[in-house]
Amino acid sequence: MTTLIPATDDRADFEDADRGWIAALEPAVVTAADGRVVWDNDAYGFLDGPCPDTANPSLWRQGQLVARQGLYLVTEGIYQVRGLDLSNMTLVEGERGVIVIDPLISAETAAAALALYRRHRGDRPVTGVIYTHAHVDHFGGVHGVLDGTEDRGADGPVPIIAPDGFMESAVSENVYAGVAMSRRALYMYGSALDKGPAGQIGCGLGMTNSTGSIGLIPPTVLITRTGQEEQVDGVRMVFQLTPGTECPAEMNFLFPDARALCMAENATRNLHNLVTLRGAVVRDARVWAAYLDEAVTLFAGRCDVAFASHHWPTWDQPRIVEYLSLQRDLYAYLHDQTLRLVNQGHTGIEAAELMEMPPALESAWHTHGYYGSVSHNVKAIYQRYLGWFDGNPANLWRHPPEANAARYVACMGGADAVMAKAEEYRAAGDLRFAAELLDHVVFADAGDASAKDQLASVYEQLAYGAENGTWRNFYLMGAHELRNGIVDAPPVTTSRELLQALTVEQLFDAIAIRVNGPRAWDEELVIDWEVTDLGEVHRTTLRNGVFTHRRREDGTDGPGAGASGGTDGGSPDPAAGRDRGHRADLTLTLTTSTMVDVVTGGAFDDVGHQGDLGVVARLLGVLDRPDPNFAIVTP
Ligand SMILES: [Zn+2]
Numbered sequence: 001m002t003t004l005i006p007a008t009d010d011r012a013d014f015e016d017a018d019r020g021w022i023a024a025l026e027p028a029v030v031t032a033a034d035g036r037v038v039w040d041n042d043a044y045g046f047l048d049g050p051c052p053d054t055a056n057p058s059l060w061r062q063g064q065l066v067a068r069q070g071l072y073l074v075t076e077g078i079y080q081v082r083g084l085d086l087s088n089m090t091l092v093e094g095e096r097g098v099i100v101i102d103p104l105i106s107a108e109t110a111a112a113a114l115a116l117y118r119r120h121r122g123d124r125p126v127t128g129v130i131y132t133h134a135h136v137d138h139f140g141g142v143h144g145v146l147d148g149t150e151d152r153g154a155d156g157p158v159p160i161i162a163p164d165g166f167m168e169s170a171v172s173e174n175v176y177a178g179v180a181m182s183r184r185a186l187y188m189y190g191s192a193l194d195k196g197p198a199g200q201i202g203c204g205l206g207m208t209n210s211t212g213s214i215g216l217i218p219p220t221v222l223i224t225r226t227g228q229e230e231q232v233d234g235v236r237m238v239f240q241l242t243p244g245t246e247c248p249a250e251m252n253f254l255f256p257d258a259r260a261l262c263m264a265e266n267a268t269r270n271l272h273n274l275v276t277l278r279g280a281v282v283r284d285a286r287v288w289a290a291y292l293d294e295a296v297t298l299f300a301g302r303c304d305v306a307f308a309s310h311h312w313p314t315w316d317q318p319r320i321v322e323y324l325s326l327q328r329d330l331y332a333y334l335h336d337q338t339l340r341l342v343n344q345g346h347t348g349i350e351a352a353e354l355m356e357m358p359p360a361l362e363s364a365w366h367t368h369g370y371y372g373s374v375s376h377n378v379k380a381i382y383q384r385y386l387g388w389f390d391g392n393p394a395n396l397w398r399h400p401p402e403a404n405a406a407r408y409v410a411c412m413g414g415a416d417a418v419m420a421k422a423e424e425y426r427a428a429g430d431l432r433f434a435a436e437l438l439d440h441v442v443f444a445d446a447g448d449a450s451a452k453d454q455l456a457s458v459y460e461q462l463a464y465g466a467e468n469g470t471w472r473n474f475y476l477m478g479a480h481e482l483r484n485g486i487v488d489a490p491p492v493t494t495s496r497e498l499l500q501a502l503t504v505e506q507l508f509d510a511i512a513i514r515v516n517g518p519r520a521w522d523e524e525l526v527i528d529w530e531v532t533d534l535g536e537v538h539r540t541t542l543r544n545g546v547f548t549h550r551r552r553e554d555g556t557d558g559p560g561a562g563a564s565g566g567t568d569g570g571s572p573d574p575a576a577g578r579d580r581g582h583r584a585d586l587t588l589t590l591t592t593s594t595m596v597d598v599v600t601g602g603a604f605d606d607v608g609h610q611g612d613l614g615v616v617a618r619l620l621g622v623l624d625r626p627d628p629n630f631a632i633v634t635p
Helices: 012-018 041-048 057-066 107-121 166-175 178-189 285-302 317-342 348-354 374-386 401-411 415-427 431-444 449-465 469-484 496-500 504-512 574-579 592-599 614-621
Strands: 021-023 029-031 037-040 070-075 078-082 089-093 098-101 126-130 160-163 221-223 229-232 235-241 251-255 260-262 305-307 525-531 536-543 546-552 586-590 608-611
Touching: 012 057, 021 107, 029 107, 037 041, 037 107, 041 057, 057 469, 070 107, 070 305, 078 107, 078 305, 089 107, 098 107, 166 178, 166 504, 178 469, 235 285, 251 285, 260 285, 285 317, 305 317, 317 348, 317 374, 348 374, 401 415, 401 431, 415 431, 415 449, 431 449, 449 469, 496 592, 504 536, 504 546, 504 592, 525 592, 525 614, 586 592, 586 614
Parallel strands: 098 126, 126 160, 160 221, 260 305, 525 586
Antiparallel strands: 021 070, 029 037, 070 078, 078 089, 089 098, 229 235, 235 251, 251 260, 525 536, 536 546, 586 608
8 A cells, every 4th residue: 555655764853853852761660659660661772773574664763763752842941751651741931830731641650751851940830731632641640740739829729721621521431432442452552562673662653651540630721712812820822722633622722932833632743543443433534634724824824843742843834834734634635535435436445445645645754654544544434424334235234253253164164274275375475364264263263272373473474564553553462362361451540530520421321331231121210319519400210221311400399399290381391391200219419529439339428318228229230340351352
C-alpha cells in the first residue's frame, strides 16, 4: 500500500525533537509510594542502535524520536516535559507561578515532571491547570501537580480550565465498555510485553502508559465557544473549541503574547486514530479536518511555534502552516476518498485495500500511520456511515468464530492439513492468510499447542513488519498470550474521584449494563432514590431483566403519596404521571457519595430508608461481574 517513503536522511524531526533540551530525568524511572515502578523510560535505551530486522525501520525511527525525554524550552516562558509518560506536560510561566497544561496519566509521573521543571526553573507555584481534552493521559495525574495546599488567598482556588462537556466525556468512556476497552488497551499499548528490539518499541504516539494512581479534579472554568479569552496569572489565552475531533471534548488555544499555539491532540506527529484498536466510538474525520482548517485561519498568522500534548513542537510560521495543512488534508482525504469508494460499491475492507495516498502525504513523516493507520481508519469511516454489515447476505448471519473454525478445519481435512497449507502461505509471504488459517485451527481446538505456536510465529512476523505501533503491539500480545496464556490486567489505582464524578444517570447506566438479563427476568423492583445534595429524586425499576431509571420531576410527590389518580393539569410530564400509579418498594435517602457505596455493595450507615431494604440485596444479586481478563486469541 505504501509506495513512497520520506527521505531517510531528513533530520528535521530529530532537530525539532532535540531543540531546546535542558535536562533529562536521571534515571528516567518513576516509582509509586510502595516502590512499584510506574514508568521506566531507560528501558528504551536499546532504540539508540540501528534498526534490527525485527522492526519496521519507520516505526523504529518514530520510537527513537518519541523515547527522547527531559525538560525542553519551547519558547520564552513555555516549557515541556516529554518522555515521562505517554503524553507531554507543558508548563507556561506567569507573573507569579506556572500554568500546567495536561498533567499526564499518573500522579507519580506528573509530580516527577513538575519536580524536573522546578529544579531548573525555580520553585514556582502552580497557578492554573488546563486539560486540553477528556482522555485520561491529559488529566489523570492532576494530584501530582495540585496537592491541595495551593492557596491563592483572595484569588480563590487555582483555576482548572477545560473544554465544555469535559466531565461527561472523561467518565462516560469508562462507564459503558470500559472493561472491554481496558483488556484491549493491554494489547494496543503492549505494556505487559518486554521492551526490546523484538518486543515493545512504543505505540507511535508515545512509548506506553504509566501505571500509577489516576485522579480527576473537576474543572472550574469551562471553555464554551471559539474566540473565548481567559487570563490566568497574567497569561492571556484565546480558545478554539473542537468538539467531536480526537475527543468529544477538546480545544486548541493560542498564547498571543508568547506567539505559541497549543494544538491539544488534534495535530500530532502521526496519522491519529479515527477508531482506536482498543475500541471506541468512531470519530468524525470530516469535522476533524474542518477544525484543523479553522485553526490555520484563526491562529497560524499569530504564532511562531505550535506544540501539542504528544510529540515535539513545530517552529516557524511557514512550517506550521504546512504542517497543519497536511494534517487537515490527511483526515479530509481519508474521509472523502473512503466515501467515494463506498459509493462505488466497495466495502470497508475493500476500500482500505484500494486507498492510495497522495505523494505529499506519503513523503512526509508526520502523516504516516504510527498510531492510527490508513487501513483501520478507512474501515472506521465505513463503520461510522454504514455499520458492521457490508450488505452481502452471506455475511448477515455467519456462525461465530468457534463454530466456523470447527467447520473450516473439518472441510479442509483436519488440523494437520490446515497447518501444512498455512505453512505454504507463510513461506510464500502471505502472512495475512496464514494467520487466518491458523486462527481457525486454534479456535477449533484451543488445546492444540503446535497450532498456537505456529500462529504465534506468524503474528510475530506480522509485528516485525508493521509500521503502526499499535498493530505491532496487538500482534506481539497475541503471540505472547498464545505461548504463555492470558496476562492479568495490570494494577491501576483509580481514585474514588472517578466514580464520584459519575452523574446519577451514569451510575444507574453502569448498574443497568451489569444486570444478568435472564437471571433477572422474574424480578420486579421499584426503588426511589432521594439524592439530598442534588435535591433530586430518581426512580429505578427492574423488570423483564431491564434496569431503567428516570428522574422524577415531581420530587415532592414521593412514594408515600401512593396512587393518587391520573395526570393532573400541573404535571405536563407523562412520565411523572405514570409514576403516581405505583408505590416504590423502597425509598433511599442518601447523597451522591453514599450512593456509590450502596451500589458497589458497601456501607448503609448514612442512608435513610423507608420500605424493604432487602430490595437492594435482590438488585445486587442479579448483577454480573465483568471479566477483565477475557480470552482474545483463543476461544
Ligand atoms: Zn493523549
